[in-house]
Amino acid sequence: MDGLTFFGYLGALLIGLVLGLIGGGGSILTVPVLVYLLGVNPVLATAYSLFVVGSASLVGAIRNMQKGLVDFRTAIVFAIPAFISVYISRKYLIPAIPEQITQIGDVVLSKNVAIMIFFAVIMLLASISMIRNKRKETDEEQEIKYNYPLIIVEGLLVGMVTGIVGAGGGFLIIPALVLLARLPMKKAVATSLLIIAIKSLIGFMGDVQNLEIDWSFLAVFTSLSIVGIFVGIWLNQFIDGKKLKKGFGWFVLVMGIYIIIKELG
Structure with a gap:
């Protein structure tokens, strides 16, 4: 096992660790770890x-x-x-994107580069959400009211973003549940995990029909992430989650900028 592979599997543990500590955000690391440390093709990395x-x-x-x-x-x-x-995004939209999207002079914008740049933009948006963190975090029970049109639009938007970049989209889902359904924060975070699980696994089903999956590698990587979750849940008793979330937000911001510079450079 070379150094990059070792750090790639260490990254799998870190992904779960962050999810366990702050209830989200760890998934934003998955694609960069798979692409830059383990050498996985960006399209396959979003599927994994x-x-x-x-x-x-x-x-x-x-x-x-x-x-x-x-x-x-x-x-x-x-x-x-x-x-x-x-x-729909994984089954039809991703396969429909041409391998070479456009060419400006000597610069070719390929499908893989476009996906990584779009992913970096999502990372920047997620980092700003984590750094600012201005949501009113209340755990008081309120009457749940459903703004069905907005919830449907938000669901479609989050699903498309998830389909393209392979991230969970918790930074979009949690505010929607708090504002549109008036869920208390703890229930919003808990409910968002179920939504993320359902849509991510169903999205992956669209990839099984289009891509060749390395199941043994995927099982090892996922198992390490799940171990990280349990470690994160245990550590959560001793660490201030709000401070950690803001610090992680700055890390994601730097990562997003790095990806844009690397892909365009």
Whole structure:
């Protein structure tokens, strides 16, 4: 095992660790770890990311179900348009993108480069959300009201983003659940994990029909991420999650800028 491979598998542990510590954000690391440390093709990396994110989120969702924190009705209302959108994105949209999108002079914008740049933009948006973190974090029970048109639009948007970049989209889902369904923060985080699990795993089903999957590698990488989740959940008792989230936000910001410079350079 060479140095990059070792750090790649260490990255798998880190992904789960972050998910366990702050309830999200770790999935934004999955594609860069797979592409830059383990040499996986970007399109295949987004597919693998869906499986890793979906499996890890499912573990967290089951844990939250046992605590009674998941609002199943809200999850269904949001998840249906989301998983339809992510499945269509993986099954039809990604294969339809040409390998060479455009050429400006001597500069060729390939499919792989475009996906990584789009992913970097999503990383920048996620980092700003984590750094600012101005949401009113209340755990008070409120009457749940469903703004169905906005929830459907948000679900379709999150599903498309998830389908293209392979990230969970928790930074988009949680504010939507708080603002559109008026869920308290703890329930919003718990319910978002179930939504992420459903749409990510269904999106991955669209890839199984189009891509050749290395199941043994994927099983090892996912298992390490799940181990990281349990370590993160344990460490969460001793670490201030808000400070950690802001610090991780700055790390993601630097990573996003690095990817853009690397791909365009």
